[in-house]
Amino acid sequence: MAKVLVVTSGKGGVGKTTSTAAIGAALAQAGQKVVVVDFDVGLRNLDLVLGAERRVVFDLINVVQGIAKLPQALIRDKRLENLWLLPASQTKDKDALTEEGVGRIIDELRGSCDWVLCDSPAGIERGAMLAMRYADEAIIVTNPEVSSVRDSDRIIGMLDSKTVRAEKGERVEKHVLIARYDAARAARGEMITIDDILEILATPLLGIIPESQDVLRASNVGSPVTLNSPSSAPARAYADATKRLLGETVPMMVPTERKGLMNLLRGRRAA
Amino acid sequence: MEPSVVEPTRQILRMRGRSYVAFVFAPVVPIVGWLEEIDATLARSPNFFVGKPVVLDLSAVDLSQSAITHLVKSIEQRNIRVLGVEGVDASHLDASLPPLLTGGRPCTLQPAQPEKRETKPQMTSLLLDSPVRSGQSIIFTDGDVTVLGSVSSGAEIVAGGSIHVYGTLRGRAMAGVNGNSNARIYCQRIEAELIAIDGYYQTAEELDASLRSKPAQAWLDGKIMRITPLN
Numbered sequence: 137m138a139k140v141l142v143v144t145s146g147k148g149g150v151g152k153t154t155s156t157a158a159i160g161a162a163l164a165q166a167g168q169k170v171v172v173v174d175f176d177v178g179l180r181n182l183d184l185v186l187g188a189e190r191r192v193v194f195d196l197i198n199v200v201q202g203i204a205k206l207p208q209a210l211i212r213d214k215r216l217e218n219l220w221l222l223p224a225s226q227t228k229d230k231d232a233l234t235e236e237g238v239g240r241i242i243d244e245l246r247g248s249c250d251w252v253l254c255d256s257p258a259g260i261e262r263g264a265m266l267a268m269r270y271a272d273e274a275i276i277v278t279n280p281e282v283s284s285v286r287d288s289d290r291i292i293g294m295l296d297s298k299t300v301r302a303e304k305g306e307r308v309e310k311h312v313l314i315a316r317y318d319a320a321r322a323a324r325g326e327m328i329t330i331d332d333i334l335e336i337l338a339t340p341l342l343g344i345i346p347e348s349q350d351v352l353r354a355s356n357v358g359s360p361v362t363l364n365s366p367s368s369a370p371a372r373a374y375a376d377a378t379k380r381l382l383g384e385t386v387p388m389m390v391p392t393e394r395k396g397l398m399n400l401l402r403g404r405r406a407a
Numbered sequence: 408m409e410p411s412v413v414e415p416t417r418q419i420l421r422m423r424g425r426s427y428v429a430f431v432f433a434p435v436v437p438i439v440g441w442l443e444e445i446d447a448t449l450a451r452s453p454n455f456f457v458g459k460p461v462v463l464d465l466s467a468v469d470l471s472q473s474a475i476t477h478l479v480k481s482i483e484q485r486n487i488r489v490l491g492v493e494g495v496d497a498s499h500l501d502a503s504l505p506p507l508l509t510g511g512r513p514c515t516l517q518p519a520q521p522e523k524r525e526t527k528p529q530m531t532s533l534l535l536d537s538p539v540r541s542g543q544s545i546i547f548t549d550g551d552v553t554v555l556g557s558v559s560s561g562a563e564i565v566a567g568g569s570i571h572v573y574g575t576l577r578g579r580a581m582a583g584v585n586g587n588s589n590a591r592i593y594c595q596r597i598e599a600e601l602i603a604i605d606g607y608y609q610t611a612e613e614l615d616a617s618l619r620s621k622p623a624q625a626w627l628d629g630k631i632m633r634i635t636p637l638n
Contacts, residue, residue, distance in 0.1 A: 286541055286559070286560055286561055287541075289540050289541040289542075289559045289560075289561070290540065290541040290542045290561065292540055293540025293541060293542050293543050293559075293562075294542075296537075296540070335557075335575075336557070336559065336577075338538050338556065338557065
């Protein structure tokens with residue numbers, strides 16, 4: 137049975153799609169069968185980041201409407217045979233998504249892979265609600281700045297109330313992923329600290345991804361950063377985060393400015 | 408009671424019949440003693456007769472018109488309104504007295520309960536053992552609210568009693584919403600956006616900088632909100 141994991145944030149532009157692609161690729165490299173689903177109907181990006189934009193025939197809306205079957209819409213990654221993409225529609229809008237249709241697709245995917253990663257759109261409206269509705273786990277991507285943290289808190293509240301799991305009285309397992317962490321600004325005290333973020337969000341930390349040009353380069357060539365430049369700082373941080381997702385204990389490294397010198401901290405986990 | 412309905416166009420008085428249930432007082436001799444009984448009931452529950460229609464049944468006593476007038480006055484002095492009188496001869500009543508009623512039928516009344524002493528509403532309390540997230544609104548007018556965790560910015564707690572936050576209060580806290588000005592707000596770290604007790608509020612701007620991020624309690628001193636350190 138697959139685990140359905142939603143990558144969400146509330147705030148836009150924090151790194152959800154980048155993280156979905158990077159972690160999806162890392163999981164596939166670790167031997168897991170992964171399907172990444174783009175829920176951002178009308179503003180799809182996951183296909184670009186994965187380099188599949190020229191192979192999209194059918195999309196999520198087509199499958200919801202019954203026009204296409206799921207295997208017809210799934211696009212296999214050319215580099216990783218365990219990674220599949222279910223793209224969103226670019227021409228329709230979120231109203232075309234129905235709860236029942238999404239439920240059907242998630243159920244079908246559960247039976248045939250190990251991980252279903254749902255790339256949520258920004259906001260708290262229908263698209264974001266449907267992306268999280270059937271989730272078992274959640275990664276809340278947060279930037280170390282106040283508006284992102286408050287929006288993430290809002291989304292965490294919704295994960296605890298608007299999901300099928302929450303309605304049944306079960307818990308959605310949540311992780312915070314701090315992305316676009318700028319070590320230089322942190323050193324100058326210009327960013328909200330990691331401890332403050334974790335204190336406000338009261339959710340375990342999955343990883344800290346540093347701000348880096350490698351991410352932009354990777355998306356420009358249509359490859360997840362973990363595939364494109366696996367030795368770069370963000371790629372290694374994503375790889376560590378993926379290991380933690382799979383249950384391994386990996387010491388948390390706070391990114392620093394100086395390359396090559398890592399401060400090894402004891403595994404930092406919030407309450 | 409005969410309500411009349413006046414139609415604007417045709418000025419016809421419509422008379423309708425309707426029956427009501429009234430309480431019947433039947434005075435007995437000695438009247439003074441009977442009035443003392445009424446006083447004793449009023450002492451136990453002063454509002455018992457307020458708003459209740461009362462009819463005097465004078466069949467057990469033989470009173471002259473002036474005596475009836477005196478009796479009705481004594482009763483009305485006790486804030487009991489007499490709707491009508493029965494059991495006497497019409498000649499004993501004049502226009503200044505309540506009208507004569509006939510045709511009354513006995514009916515069962517709900518057993519006269521001596522009005523319960525105004526009991527204070529049962530105060531209960533609500534315990535939340537996880538943080539209150541942004542956008543969540545906790546409304547509990549029946550008593551205190553205790554939060555084992557922080558209250559995020561953009562969240563709000565509305566309580567009829569006091570609010571206790573074992574964590575950081577970053578959102579809005581409104582205590583004593585049912586008019587309870589003794590309610591207080593306690594928290595381990597105060598960074599609230601808005602604090603209100605019984606309608607009197609203070610925003611984050613007005614919060615003393617020296618208090619910020621420290622354990623604090625907020626309480627009402629008359630009409631002034633006082634926020635003092637908790638230690």
